[in-house]
Amino acid sequence: MRTVLITGANRGIGLEFARQCVGRxxxxxxxxxxxxxxxxxxxxxxxxxGRCEVVPLDLASADSIAAAAGAVAKRVECLDLLINxxxxxxxxxxxxxxxxxxxxxVFRVNVVGTLAMTRACxxxxxxxxxxxxxxxxxxIGVLRPGAAGPGGGYxxxxxxxxxxxxxxxxxxxxxxxxxxxxxxxxxxxETDMTRMPDTGNRYQLSPAESVGGMxxxxxxxxxxxxxxxxxxxxxxxxxxxxxxxxxxxxxxP
Numbered sequence: 001m002r003t004v005l006i007t008g009a010n011r012g013i014g015l016e017f018a019r020q021c022v023g024r025x026x027x028x029x030x031x032x033x034x035x036x037x038x039x040x041x042x043x044x045x046x047x048x049x050g051r052c053e054v055v056p057l058d059l060a061s062a063d064s065i066a067a068a069a070g071a072v073a074k075r076v077e078c079l080d081l082l083i084n085x086x087x088x089x090x091x092x093x094x095x096x097x098x099x100x101x102x103x104x105x106v107f108r109v110n111v112v113g114t115l116a117m118t119r120a121c122x123x124x125x126x127x128x129x130x131x132x133x134x135x136x137x138x139x140i141g142v143l144r145p146g147a148a149g150p151g152g153g154y155x156x157x158x159x160x161x162x163x164x165x166x167x168x169x170x171x172x173x174x175x176x177x178x179x180x181x182x183x184x185x186x187x188x189x190e191t192d193m194t195r196m197p198d199t200g201n202r203y204q205l206s207p208a209e210s211v212g213g214m215x216x217x218x219x220x221x222x223x224x225x226x227x228x229x230x231x232x233x234x235x236x237x238x239x240x241x242x243x244x245x246x247x248x249x250x251x252x253p
Contacts, residue, residue: 003076003128005029007057007117008086010038013136013186016207017083020215022048029072031057031086059086059113060105069120079124081218084114084135090155103155110159115166126177132218133174137163137183137229139237164229171227180221183229185237186210205232 004021008014009030021028022044028051032038035054045052055071058064072079088109090102118133125131140153141160164183171181188204213232220234229237 001025001027002080003027003029003078004081004083005031005072005079005121006083006085007031007059010034010041013189013207013211014085015041015044016211017085017215018044018052020208020211022052026051027076028052029055029075031055031068033058057086057117059109059117062116065113065116065120069117069124072121073124076124078127078131079121080128080131082118082121082125082131082133084117084133086113087136087159089153092154095154098154103158106155107159107162110156111162111166114163115170118170122174122177122179125174125179130180131178132180132182132221133170134214134218135163135167135183137167137185137237139185167229168227175223175226178223180223180226182221182225182227183237184214184217185229185231186214187232
């Protein structure tokens with residue numbers, strides 16, 4: 001039985017992660033901001049024969065992160081899989097509607113909160129036999145030149161780009177503890193977050209398809225894969241800029 005912690009598990013992809021992990025016999029901790037309002041998650045936990053527990057978590061709060069990790073640590077010694085799924089977005093639609101405070105809130109959750117949660121779970125991960133830290137990314141945050149489209153959701157795109165850059169840095173910090181760190185793109189999945197009028201409902205995947213694929217990827221990862229970016233179907237993502245030139249290498253401090 002593996003021990004799994006899923007953030008943002010109250011709906012959408014996070015809730016589907018919870019369903020599938022419980023369904024395959026894992027010991028699951030599911031974290032969300034308002035457990036009292038997470039009706040489906042509560043029902044899942046009550047029907048899981050004690051293998052699923054709901055933990056309050058607000059990634060914008062350092063105290064909440066510490067409390068959530070502490071609550072899990074009181075129940076289990078090690079953590080086999082940390083799924084950093086929780087995220088938020090702002091409502092801007094272009095530069096004219098940009099709101100600095102709203103953007104900072106998105107960065108606080110999507111980037112700082114994800115890293116802080118990983119750090120809080122680090123002691124539990126290092127005690128596992130084959131620990132994996134998997135953070136959900138998005139192709140909207142590609143770092144490849146020329147990949148940008150018209151200005152739109154600045155906050156969400158920039159946080160995902162920052163997370164892409166953070167993955168190899170995080171992997172370097174945790175490799176000594178044999179912790180596999182990857183980012184994974186869930187694909188264009190129909191969820192409450194993506195179900196907006198201007199998307200045209202061009203969904204390619206159901207939550208069940210996406211999550212099933214991502215869990216299959218997590219199951220086969222080894223330390224040789226750490227620092228990488230993957231798609232939900234196991235294909236590697238090539239979202240970074242081209243390899244640096246010899247001239248650029250010489251400019252490094």
